[in-house]
Amino acid sequence: MSAKDHPLLPFFDPQSVAVIGASSDADKLGGRVIRFMLKAGYRGKIFPINRKAGNVQGLRCYASLADVPQQVDQAVIIVPASAAQEALQACIDHGIKHVQILSSGFAEEDDIGRQRQETLARMAREHGVRLIGPNCLGIVSVPNRYFATFSTALEALSPQPGGISFATQSGAFGSCAYAQAIQRGLGIARIVATGNEADVDVAQCIDFLASDPETRVICGAIEGCRSGDVLRRALLRASAAGKAVVLMKVGTSSRGQLAAATHTGAIAGNDRVFDTVVRECGAWRARTIEEMLDIAYLCTQLPAPRNSSAGILTVSGGIGVLMTDDAERHGIAIPGIPAPLQDQVHDLVPFAIGDNPLDTTAQISAIPGGIAGLARLMLAQTEWSTLCIYLAQIPCDERRFPPLLEDLGKLRAEYPDRLIVLVGPHSERMRVALEEQGMVIFSDPGRAIAALGAACAMAERRNCLHDTLRDKDTVRGIRQASGRALPALPDAPLDEFQAKQILARYGLPVLAERLCTCAEDAVLAAQEIGFPVVAKIVSPEIRHKTEIGGVMLNLADAGAVREAYATLQARARAHDEKATLSGVLISPMIEPGTETILGVHMDPLFGPMIMFGMGGISVELFEDVAFASAPLTERRAYQLIESIKGYKLLKGWRGQPALDTGLLVKALIGLSELACDWREALVSIDVNPFVLKHDTAVCLDALIVTRKPPAALASRDTACMATSSC
Amino acid sequence: MSAKDHPLLPFFDPQSVAVIGASSDADKLGGRVIRFMLKAGYRGKIFPINRKAGNVQGLRCYASLADVPQQVDQAVIIVPASAAQEALQACIDHGIKHVQILSSGFAEEDDIGRQRQETLARMAREHGVRLIGPNCLGIVSVPNRYFATFSTALEALSPQPGGISFATQSGAFGSCAYAQAIQRGLGIARIVATGNEADVDVAQCIDFLASDPETRVICGAIEGCRSGDVLRRALLRASAAGKAVVLMKVGTSSRGQLAAATHTGAIAGNDRVFDTVVRECGAWRARTIEEMLDIAYLCTQLPAPRNSSAGILTVSGGIGVLMTDDAERHGIAIPGIPAPLQDQVHDLVPFAIGDNPLDTTAQISAIPGGIAGLARLMLAQTEWSTLCIYLAQIPCDERRFPPLLEDLGKLRAEYPDRLIVLVGPHSERMRVALEEQGMVIFSDPGRAIAALGAACAMAERRNCLHDTLRDKDTVRGIRQASGRALPALPDAPLDEFQAKQILARYGLPVLAERLCTCAEDAVLAAQEIGFPVVAKIVSPEIRHKTEIGGVMLNLADAGAVREAYATLQARARAHDEKATLSGVLISPMIEPGTETILGVHMDPLFGPMIMFGMGGISVELFEDVAFASAPLTERRAYQLIESIKGYKLLKGWRGQPALDTGLLVKALIGLSELACDWREALVSIDVNPFVLKHDTAVCLDALIVTRKPPAALASRDTACMATSSC
Known part of the structure; x- marks a missing residue:
C-alpha cells in the first residue's frame, strides 16, 4: 500500500482541523493544542470549536461544528469525558472520518469510563470513522507543522525536521523519548501516542510509518498489543521498505509472571517470544531509550x-x-x-x-x-x-x-x-x-x-527475511495440498500415550509401545516387545512421573513386569488418589543417546511458537533454547537448531560422530504443522526428551496441554488463514 | 598512608615547576604546556628552560636549570628523546625528585628508544627520583590549576573543579575520557596519563588517588599492568576509603589469545581474572567510557x-x-x-x-x-x-x-x-x-x-571486603602455624598419579589406587582393591586419556585386568610412541555422582586464582565457572560455590538430597594452599571431575601443569609473603 492510500495518512496530513473544546486560555489543554499549532506554523486551517464562540487565540471560534462553513479533514476532541460522545456525534454528522480524542476519563479510570470508551468505539465503527485515543497525547507531524498535542515536552523543545518517527502507546513514554531526541538535535518526522487504543493501535501506526516517505526510521514502544499478526505485518512491511524499526517493550520484569505447565511455556513467558518475533521480522529490540535513539540516529543515514x-x-x-x-x-x-x-x-x-x-x-x-x-x-x-x-x-x-x-x-x-x-x-x-x-x-x-x-x-535479519517469506509460501502450499485430517480431540486432558499418538500422526518418531490396563496384558505386551522393557504409569494428571517413581526401567522378565504393574498403580494412588489412571505403558528399553527438547508454546498474541533446546541442565539451568514462529520452514528449522550454544553437542562433541540434524528438522516441522492445525485448542507441548542416536531419533516422553475444556477445533482452512500473515 | 605523606603527591601539588624544552611558540609541545598553565592560572611558579634563554610567553626563561636561583619541586621534560638523559641529569643535579618526561621516542618506538628509557629509569632509581613517562600526556591537577600537559583536549575544553580523577596509561584514552567528562560538565580533580611507565604506573596513581582528599571517585584505564599486587592494594585502599573505582581494561577481544593447557587456564585467559580481582577489591569494571562517566557522576554525590x-x-x-x-x-x-x-x-x-x-x-x-x-x-x-x-x-x-x-x-x-x-x-x-x-x-x-x-x-562488594580481609588474616595465621613441608617436585612433568599424591597432601580426597608397571602387579593391585576395577594409562604426556581409549572400566577379573594392561600399553604407544609411560593405574570402580571441576590458574599478574564449576557441559559449553583469588577463606569458598548457576545442582536438584558443600569448601581451600605454596612452580591445575556423592567426595582425575623445566620451589615463608598483599 502506498502512503497516500494508507487509511491512517489523513491523521498525519490533514488540510484542516477542528479543535473541539478549544480554549482562549493558552495554558489549558484545549488552548495549548491551538497554541502549539500556531507556534509551529501549521500549514492547514484550524477551526476552534467552543460553545462560547467568539475568538480563540486570534482565530474565529465556532459554537458548534455544524457552524463551520466547509468540510473539515480531522477533529481533535478535548472536552470532558462525559461530553465526548456528543462531540464525536457532531464529527460524524459533519462527515469527519478521522478523529483524535485527547480527553481522559475512559477505560484507564473506571467502569463508567470503560463503557463510555466502548460507546465511542462502536459509534466510530458504525460510521466508518477512525479514532486515535481516547486518553492520548495526540500527533505531531513535523513536515506540515501539524502539532496536535498538549505534550508539555513541546513547551521548551521544538523538533527539527528529519527522518525519525515515534509510535508509542503511552504518551509519557513517547514524550520522554522524543524530548530526549529533540534535546540531542535528532530530526523528526511523525510522533503519535495512541493512548487507550479504542481503535488505532501502535502496530497500525507502525504499518502507516512503514509506507510513509517522510519516515526513514521507526521508534516504537509497546505495552500491550492487540494483534500479533498486525504487528508482524507492520514490521515486515517496514523491513521490506528497508526501514529500521527499533522497538521497546515496557513491563518485562519478573513480578507477576505466572508459572506455566510446561518448560516451553515457562521459558517462553519471560518475553523471549517478543524477542523472537522482533528478530524474525528484521527489527531491533532496544533496552533503553538512549539505545533506541542512538540506533535511530545512525540509521537515518543511508x-x-x-x-x-x-x-x-x-x-x-x-x-x-x-x-x-x-x-x-x-x-x-x-x-x-x-x-x-x-x-x-x-x-x-x-x-x-x-x-x-x-x-x-x-x-x-x-x-x-x-x-x-x-x-x-x-x-x-x-x-x-x-x-x-x-x-x-x-x-x-x-x-x-x-x-x-x-x-x-x-x-x-x-x-x-x-x-x-x-x-x-x-x-x-x-x-x-x-x-x-x-x-x-x-x-x-x-x-x-x-x-x-x-x-x-x-540488515542481516532483513536479508534472511526475504528468503524466509518465500520459503513460508512454499511450505503453506505443501501443507494445504496434504489434506491431512485433524485427529479427533478427546474431551479430557491428554495422557502421554495419546500425546505420542498425535505426534506420530505428524511424523514424529515414537517407540513401538503399548498401553495396558491389566498386569497380564502388560506381560503379554512385554513378551511381544521383547525383554527387557520399561513400564510407566500413564495418567493425564501425573505430569512428572519420574519424581513419584512412576517409571521403572530394565524389567527383565514376566514376573518383574507383573510386579512393576502393581507397584506403579500403588505409587500413582499414593501420589494422587483421584488421578485418572489410563493404564501402564510398556515400552522397549533403549540405549541412552543425546537428549533434546522440542516444544510448542501457543502465545496468546503471536500464535504458535516452536522451541528447541538440548535436554537436561542446558534448558533447566541455562535456558539455552531458541524459539521460532510457526509455520516453520526447513531453513528456519536449521537456523533454530544452530542458534543455541548446545548445537556443538550435535556436531561431533569431543570426537564423537555428528548426529543427524535432519531428523530434528523433520520433527520440528511436524510439530510446527501440528501447532498450526491445533492453534485454537493448544496451550503447549513438551517433547522431552527427544533422543538422537546415530541415525535414529525418538520421542521418549511427551506432554500436550490443551485448553480446558478443549475448544472445538478450528477447521484446517481457518488455521491456515490465521497463520498466513506470519 | 595519608595524602600528604604519599610519595606521588608532589607530582600533583608542586609549588614550582621547571619546563625543560620550553618554547616561545605557544603551539609547539614545549610552548603549549606553558600556555595551558598560564591560561589555567597555575598557582605555583613556572621556570621555562631553553638554551636560548630570554623570555617565553612573558616568563623569564633560563638557559639551564643550573641558572634557576631557587629549589624547584618538579620538572617537566619536553625535549627530543636524544636529549632527555642530559635533561634528567640536570634535574638530578638540581635536586628535583619528581620528573615528568612527556617526550616520545622511547620504548614505544624501537630498541634504541627502549635502551634510552632503561637508562632514564636506572638514573632515576639510583638518585631517588620518581618519574612519570616517558611518552606520556602528563598531569592535570584542577585544585591548584596545575595543567602540565599538552593534550589538545584542553584547547577547546576547560575542566570544572570536582571530585572525579582519572588515571590512565594511554594519553589518547585518557583524553577521550576526560574530554567527554568536561563536555558533560563533570567536576574533575586530577588527571594523569602514565605513558610508557618507566617508573610510576597507573596502579600507583590509583593508590595515590585513594588517599587524595580532592578525589571522590577514581576512573582508571588499564592496558598492561606490572604488578597485580600493587593494583590490588591500591583498589583495596580506595575501597577502604569509601571511594568508588571504575576501571576499564583495553584489549579484551579474542584475537591473539593463546590456547591453554587446561580448562581452567583457557577460561581464565578470557579476562575473567581481571573481573574477579576488580570485584573482590570492591571496584567496578565498565565496558564503555560513557558507562564509566555515568557511574563516576552518580558516585560523586554522597x-x-x-x-x-x-x-x-x-x-x-x-x-x-x-x-x-x-x-x-x-x-x-x-x-x-x-x-x-x-x-x-x-x-x-x-x-x-x-x-x-x-x-x-x-x-x-x-x-x-x-x-x-x-x-x-x-x-x-x-x-x-x-x-x-x-x-x-x-x-x-x-x-x-x-x-x-x-x-x-x-x-x-x-x-x-x-x-x-x-x-x-x-x-x-x-x-x-x-x-x-x-x-x-x-x-x-x-x-x-x-x-x-x-x-x-x-557498596555491597565493599561490605564483603571488610569481612574477607579479616578472614584472610586468620587464614594466613593458620597456614603459617601449620608448618607443612612442601613436597619435592619431580624434575619431569607430573602424571596423574603424582598429581593426586600432591593433592592428597593438601587434604583433597583421592581413591585408594595403585600405579602398576607390569600386568601381574596390576592383577595383584586389583585383587587387593577388589573387583571390578578401573585401569587407566598413566603418562605425563597423555592429557586426554578418554579420547584415546586410555581408560577401561568395570574390569571384572584377573584376566580382564591382564588384557586391559596390554591394551592400554598398545593404545598409548599407538597414540604417541615417544610418550613416557609411568604405568597403569588400578582404581576401584565407583558409582556415578555429581561431577564438579576445581582448578587453579596461576595468573602471571594476579597470582594464583581458584576456579570452581560444575563438570561436563556446564563448563565446556556454558563456561559456568567462577574464580577467586588465593588464599581462599572459608567464607569466600562458599561464595565461590554459590556464585555459579550450577549451584542449584548441589542444593537438592529435582527432589534429590542436597550434597555436602562443606566437602567442596575443604577441597577448594586445600587447593588454594597448594597454589600459594607452589606459586613459583605452577602453571595450572584441573581436578576434573571432582565427584560428590551423598557425604563423600573424591578427585577422580587430576592434571597439574608446572613450568618447564620446573623452577626451584620458593620457601614457604617467601610464598606466604608473596601472597600477603592479596
Whole structure:
C-alpha cells in the first residue's frame, strides 16, 4: 500500500482541523493544542470549536461544528469525558472520518469510563470513522507543522525536521523519548501516542510509518498489543521498505509472571517470544531509550550496512583497540586489510600502526589530508560496509576540523554505498555540518559501535527475511495440498500415550509401545516387545512421573513386569488418589543417546511458537533454547537448531560422530504443522526428551496441554488463514 | 598512608615547576604546556628552560636549570628523546625528585628508544627520583590549576573543579575520557596519563588517588599492568576509603589469545581474572567510557548506597515501569511499600497509582509540593538507600521547576543518608542547581538505573571486603602455624598419579589406587582393591586419556585386568610412541555422582586464582565457572560455590538430597594452599571431575601443569609473603 492510500495518512496530513473544546486560555489543554499549532506554523486551517464562540487565540471560534462553513479533514476532541460522545456525534454528522480524542476519563479510570470508551468505539465503527485515543497525547507531524498535542515536552523543545518517527502507546513514554531526541538535535518526522487504543493501535501506526516517505526510521514502544499478526505485518512491511524499526517493550520484569505447565511455556513467558518475533521480522529490540535513539540516529543515514564488516581508523591507538573490543561484543567483524593496501597505507603514512584498527598516530597532523587519504584507501580496497573513524578532539578544533570536513565530504560522495561513522567530542555545529554531508558522529566510541552493531544485525535479519517469506509460501502450499485430517480431540486432558499418538500422526518418531490396563496384558505386551522393557504409569494428571517413581526401567522378565504393574498403580494412588489412571505403558528399553527438547508454546498474541533446546541442565539451568514462529520452514528449522550454544553437542562433541540434524528438522516441522492445525485448542507441548542416536531419533516422553475444556477445533482452512500473515 | 605523606603527591601539588624544552611558540609541545598553565592560572611558579634563554610567553626563561636561583619541586621534560638523559641529569643535579618526561621516542618506538628509557629509569632509581613517562600526556591537577600537559583536549575544553580523577596509561584514552567528562560538565580533580611507565604506573596513581582528599571517585584505564599486587592494594585502599573505582581494561577481544593447557587456564585467559580481582577489591569494571562517566557522576554525590533497595517515584507510569524493568536487570530491589505508607500516600495524593513504582500521574501539577511530599513519605517510612524520581519535562519548565528544586533541596537536607537520583530532560543550569543541592540528574532513565546498579554493587562488594580481609588474616595465621613441608617436585612433568599424591597432601580426597608397571602387579593391585576395577594409562604426556581409549572400566577379573594392561600399553604407544609411560593405574570402580571441576590458574599478574564449576557441559559449553583469588577463606569458598548457576545442582536438584558443600569448601581451600605454596612452580591445575556423592567426595582425575623445566620451589615463608598483599 502506498502512503497516500494508507487509511491512517489523513491523521498525519490533514488540510484542516477542528479543535473541539478549544480554549482562549493558552495554558489549558484545549488552548495549548491551538497554541502549539500556531507556534509551529501549521500549514492547514484550524477551526476552534467552543460553545462560547467568539475568538480563540486570534482565530474565529465556532459554537458548534455544524457552524463551520466547509468540510473539515480531522477533529481533535478535548472536552470532558462525559461530553465526548456528543462531540464525536457532531464529527460524524459533519462527515469527519478521522478523529483524535485527547480527553481522559475512559477505560484507564473506571467502569463508567470503560463503557463510555466502548460507546465511542462502536459509534466510530458504525460510521466508518477512525479514532486515535481516547486518553492520548495526540500527533505531531513535523513536515506540515501539524502539532496536535498538549505534550508539555513541546513547551521548551521544538523538533527539527528529519527522518525519525515515534509510535508509542503511552504518551509519557513517547514524550520522554522524543524530548530526549529533540534535546540531542535528532530530526523528526511523525510522533503519535495512541493512548487507550479504542481503535488505532501502535502496530497500525507502525504499518502507516512503514509506507510513509517522510519516515526513514521507526521508534516504537509497546505495552500491550492487540494483534500479533498486525504487528508482524507492520514490521515486515517496514523491513521490506528497508526501514529500521527499533522497538521497546515496557513491563518485562519478573513480578507477576505466572508459572506455566510446561518448560516451553515457562521459558517462553519471560518475553523471549517478543524477542523472537522482533528478530524474525528484521527489527531491533532496544533496552533503553538512549539505545533506541542512538540506533535511530545512525540509521537515518543511508545506506544500511550490506554486511557486518567494518574498518576502524583512529588517530589514537587506545581508542581503536577499545572499539575493536566493542565490535567483537556487538557482532561486527573487523577483518585484517589486504597486503597491497598495507603497502599503500605505509607509502602514504609511514608511521601508521597496525592494519585494522589502523592507527594514524597523533603525528597525522603533519600530513594534510592524511586522515581522509587513509580512509579512501580503506574504502577503495575493501568491501566493508562501514568505516568508523575516531577523530579524538579534532572536531572541537576550529582550525583543524574545516579542511577535514571538506575531505570527508568528498570521500562520502565518492562512496555513497558505504556508511561513515565518526567518533569524537564535537560541537553542535560540527555535528550538523557532518550530518549535512551524510555522516553521523558520536561522542562515545562504545555507543557508536553498539548502534552500528544493531544496524548490521537488522540488515542481516532483513536479508534472511526475504528468503524466509518465500520459503513460508512454499511450505503453506505443501501443507494445504496434504489434506491431512485433524485427529479427533478427546474431551479430557491428554495422557502421554495419546500425546505420542498425535505426534506420530505428524511424523514424529515414537517407540513401538503399548498401553495396558491389566498386569497380564502388560506381560503379554512385554513378551511381544521383547525383554527387557520399561513400564510407566500413564495418567493425564501425573505430569512428572519420574519424581513419584512412576517409571521403572530394565524389567527383565514376566514376573518383574507383573510386579512393576502393581507397584506403579500403588505409587500413582499414593501420589494422587483421584488421578485418572489410563493404564501402564510398556515400552522397549533403549540405549541412552543425546537428549533434546522440542516444544510448542501457543502465545496468546503471536500464535504458535516452536522451541528447541538440548535436554537436561542446558534448558533447566541455562535456558539455552531458541524459539521460532510457526509455520516453520526447513531453513528456519536449521537456523533454530544452530542458534543455541548446545548445537556443538550435535556436531561431533569431543570426537564423537555428528548426529543427524535432519531428523530434528523433520520433527520440528511436524510439530510446527501440528501447532498450526491445533492453534485454537493448544496451550503447549513438551517433547522431552527427544533422543538422537546415530541415525535414529525418538520421542521418549511427551506432554500436550490443551485448553480446558478443549475448544472445538478450528477447521484446517481457518488455521491456515490465521497463520498466513506470519 | 595519608595524602600528604604519599610519595606521588608532589607530582600533583608542586609549588614550582621547571619546563625543560620550553618554547616561545605557544603551539609547539614545549610552548603549549606553558600556555595551558598560564591560561589555567597555575598557582605555583613556572621556570621555562631553553638554551636560548630570554623570555617565553612573558616568563623569564633560563638557559639551564643550573641558572634557576631557587629549589624547584618538579620538572617537566619536553625535549627530543636524544636529549632527555642530559635533561634528567640536570634535574638530578638540581635536586628535583619528581620528573615528568612527556617526550616520545622511547620504548614505544624501537630498541634504541627502549635502551634510552632503561637508562632514564636506572638514573632515576639510583638518585631517588620518581618519574612519570616517558611518552606520556602528563598531569592535570584542577585544585591548584596545575595543567602540565599538552593534550589538545584542553584547547577547546576547560575542566570544572570536582571530585572525579582519572588515571590512565594511554594519553589518547585518557583524553577521550576526560574530554567527554568536561563536555558533560563533570567536576574533575586530577588527571594523569602514565605513558610508557618507566617508573610510576597507573596502579600507583590509583593508590595515590585513594588517599587524595580532592578525589571522590577514581576512573582508571588499564592496558598492561606490572604488578597485580600493587593494583590490588591500591583498589583495596580506595575501597577502604569509601571511594568508588571504575576501571576499564583495553584489549579484551579474542584475537591473539593463546590456547591453554587446561580448562581452567583457557577460561581464565578470557579476562575473567581481571573481573574477579576488580570485584573482590570492591571496584567496578565498565565496558564503555560513557558507562564509566555515568557511574563516576552518580558516585560523586554522597552517601554511597548502604543497600540495594530503591524507591521509584514517577510523574508518568510508563517510565516508572521501564525503570523497574531496568532495576531488575541491574540488581536493584524495588520493594513494595508498607501499608501505613500507602494510606498516607493516598491521603496526600488520592489519584496516585501503584506503590513502588509510585505514579503521581500528570495531575500532580494540581497539588503544589506534591512530588516532594510523596518523596518525603517514601523516605520517612522506608530504609531504602536511594530514591529515584522521574520528573518528565518539569526540569525544562522555567515556571514549575524552581519551586520543586527548593522542595527537593529541603528534602535532601532532611535525609543526608539517602541518595536522590533525578531523571528527566533538563537544561545545563538546572543540572548545576540540582548538583549544588547534592542531587544528580540523568536524561535517560536507563542510564540512571545502570549507574545506580553499579554504585549499589560496589557498596555491597565493599561490605564483603571488610569481612574477607579479616578472614584472610586468620587464614594466613593458620597456614603459617601449620608448618607443612612442601613436597619435592619431580624434575619431569607430573602424571596423574603424582598429581593426586600432591593433592592428597593438601587434604583433597583421592581413591585408594595403585600405579602398576607390569600386568601381574596390576592383577595383584586389583585383587587387593577388589573387583571390578578401573585401569587407566598413566603418562605425563597423555592429557586426554578418554579420547584415546586410555581408560577401561568395570574390569571384572584377573584376566580382564591382564588384557586391559596390554591394551592400554598398545593404545598409548599407538597414540604417541615417544610418550613416557609411568604405568597403569588400578582404581576401584565407583558409582556415578555429581561431577564438579576445581582448578587453579596461576595468573602471571594476579597470582594464583581458584576456579570452581560444575563438570561436563556446564563448563565446556556454558563456561559456568567462577574464580577467586588465593588464599581462599572459608567464607569466600562458599561464595565461590554459590556464585555459579550450577549451584542449584548441589542444593537438592529435582527432589534429590542436597550434597555436602562443606566437602567442596575443604577441597577448594586445600587447593588454594597448594597454589600459594607452589606459586613459583605452577602453571595450572584441573581436578576434573571432582565427584560428590551423598557425604563423600573424591578427585577422580587430576592434571597439574608446572613450568618447564620446573623452577626451584620458593620457601614457604617467601610464598606466604608473596601472597600477603592479596
